[in-house]
Amino acid sequence: MPLGTLDHTPPPFFKQGLSALSKLTLLGAMAVLLMVTDNRFAMTAGIRSALVTALTPLQWLAMVPVQWGQSAGNRLQLLETAQAKAESTARALANQSARAGQVEDLTLENKRLRDLLGLRERVSAQGLAAQVLYDAADPYAHRVIIDQGGTHGVQAGSAVLDESGVLGQVTRVHPLVSEVTLLTDREQAIPVLNTRTGVRSVAYGQPGLFKHELELRFMAGNADVQEGDVLSTSGVDAVYPPGLPVAKVVSVQRQAESAFARVLCEPYAQVGSTRHVLILPPTGAQLPAAPVTAEIKHPRGRDKTRVTAKPH
Amino acid sequence: MIMPPGKHLLLPANPLFIWTSLVAAILGNMLLSMSGLGRAAWVPDLLALTLVFWNVHQPLRVGIGAAFVFGLIMDVQQTTLLGQHALAYVVLSYWAVSIHRRLLWFPVFTQTGHVLPLFALAQALVIAVRFAGGAGWPAWSSLLAPVCTAVLWPLATAVLLAPQRRPPDPDKHRPL
Numbered sequence: 001m002p003l004g005t006l007d008h009t010p011p012p013f014f015k016q017g018l019s020a021l022s023k024l025t026l027l028g029a030m031a032v033l034l035m036v037t038d039n040r041f042a043m044t045a046g047i048r049s050a051l052v053t054a055l056t057p058l059q060w061l062a063m064v065p066v067q068w069g070q071s072a073g074n075r076l077q078l079l080e081t082a083q084a085k086a087e088s089t090a091r092a093l094a095n096q097s098a099r100a101g102q103v104e105d106l107t108l109e110n111k112r113l114r115d116l117l118g119l120r121e122r123v124s125a126q127g128l129a130a131q132v133l134y135d136a137a138d139p140y141a142h143r144v145i146i147d148q149g150g151t152h153g154v155q156a157g158s159a160v161l162d163e164s165g166v167l168g169q170v171t172r173v174h175p176l177v178s179e180v181t182l183l184t185d186r187e188q189a190i191p192v193l194n195t196r197t198g199v200r201s202v203a204y205g206q207p208g209l210f211k212h213e214l215e216l217r218f219m220a221g222n223a224d225v226q227e228g229d230v231l232s233t234s235g236v237d238a239v240y241p242p243g244l245p246v247a248k249v250v251s252v253q254r255q256a257e258s259a260f261a262r263v264l265c266e267p268y269a270q271v272g273s274t275r276h277v278l279i280l281p282p283t284g285a286q287l288p289a290a291p292v293t294a295e296i297k298h299p300r301g302r303d304k305t306r307v308t309a310k311p312h
Numbered sequence: 313m314i315m316p317p318g319k320h321l322l323l324p325a326n327p328l329f330i331w332t333s334l335v336a337a338i339l340g341n342m343l344l345s346m347s348g349l350g351r352a353a354w355v356p357d358l359l360a361l362t363l364v365f366w367n368v369h370q371p372l373r374v375g376i377g378a379a380f381v382f383g384l385i386m387d388v389q390q391t392t393l394l395g396q397h398a399l400a401y402v403v404l405s406y407w408a409v410s411i412h413r414r415l416l417w418f419p420v421f422t423q424t425g426h427v428l429p430l431f432a433l434a435q436a437l438v439i440a441v442r443f444a445g446g447a448g449w450p451a452w453s454s455l456l457a458p459v460c461t462a463v464l465w466p467l468a469t470a471v472l473l474a475p476q477r478r479p480p481d482p483d484k485h486r487p488l
Contacts, residue, residue: 020375020410021406023376024376027380027398028399031380031398031399033395034384034398035399035441038393038395047384051385051388052388055338055389058335058339059342061339062339062342062343063346065347066346069347134346135345136390137342137355137391138392139450143391186447186448
């Protein structure tokens with residue numbers, strides 16, 4: 001029943017504004033325009049951040065029952081589960097404390113060796129702890145929302161780790177929250193280094209029906225990759241600090257008809273269920289600036305010579 | 313006044329209730345996405361359902377412009393391309409407004425069959441936009457989403473029309 005059957009004011013007969021079809025055309029065109037600007041030019045970040053911040057109270061409200069459910073679930077878990085978890089944590093702690101003792105020793109030794117070699121000290125990053133709020137609802141993408149944003153000092157492009165390995169990368173920063181794209185997202189790639197052979201390659205997200213994995217693309221059919229190889233960040237990308245565990249190779253298929261081997265890896269990070277993460281700013285910010293290249297015209301004006309000038 | 317047979321005259325809709333129900337639908341969508349269902353593709357879209365409901369019942373209050381704004385909110389909430397849900401909701405809302413005079417003459421369960429193609433079209437639009445953006449095919453379970461949404465139509469009718477079904481206050485002195 002249209003508006004106004006029992007309302008106090010009669011329905012407007014003539015002044016009904018634009019027709020539905022013209023509204024459809026206008027707003028449809030606007031939506032397409034927005035999609036293009038969002039995809040091609042980074043001009044809509046302001047609108048998005050404003051809307052996200054305006055939606056934040058609603059999000060907190062929606063989180064309340066979810067958190068109640070989680071805490072109720074935690075309380076109702078079986079005693080055996082809790083005991084097993086505590087035992088495994090204690091074991092992991094014992095292992096780690098043994099290693100932590102070695103780290104001091106090794107750091108000192110490493111520093112002396114590097115001094116001897118005259119190498120620059122490795123970049124070290126100051127981390128920022130954060131908590132995963134929820135999965136983004138987009139069924140196509142693998143993203144999570146974390147509770148630290150631009151006001152807490154998060155930078156876009158930062159690496160995100162969980163307790164077992166690299167989880168992903170911060171792709172959008174809003175004032176109060178940030179979006180993290182997980183390694184298993186189809187559009188996410190991470191440069192890795194095979195710790196057994198030292199070969200560098202790039203791992204791409206490979207979301208599957210049941211299991212989400214990473215794929216090492218363009219590995220030659222005879223490349224030295226084995227099941228069980230550990231991949232760590234290579235550090236050549238100026239984003240991820242080197243040496244962080246990323247994934248383990250789980251299957252290598254070499255097909256006669258293809259020049260490439262199909263290498264699938266399983267990420268160490270718990271991409272489905274992680275709660276607490278660490279944000280490391282891009283290492284590129286700590287590196288010295290790239291040398292300035294100035295183009296000098298050749299006197300003849302034919303070819304250009306590139307001259308590298310050292311910054312003073 | 314010509315009324316569909318067996319229908320009661322309803323009280324006028326409260327605009328506050330309309331907008332509150334739409335905000336509650338956003339909240340419901342957020343809750344569904346946060347509560348472990350996460351990125352499952354079959355989850356019903358409560359906001360689309362509520363939007364179509366009010367487009368059909370109160371087309372002069374909730375129209376295509378509102379659909380556009382709520383679409384943008386959905387895009388931001390789902391972290392998708394800005395404008396993708398806006399486009400889908402604008403088309404959804406246009407269709408809902410154009411069938412609103414016919415739809416309400418049918419019984420509620422038949423209406424479900426009439427609104428199913430709307431949700432299917434909106435879903436197809438989203439999939440087409442994603443496909444154009446190079447996202448590949450979605451999971452098969454995304455075919456279930458429009459069905460899940462349409463199945464909730466009788467429930468939405470029961471809940472969202474409840475405030476208007478209240479009998480008016482009887483007045484002893486003025487019986488009419």
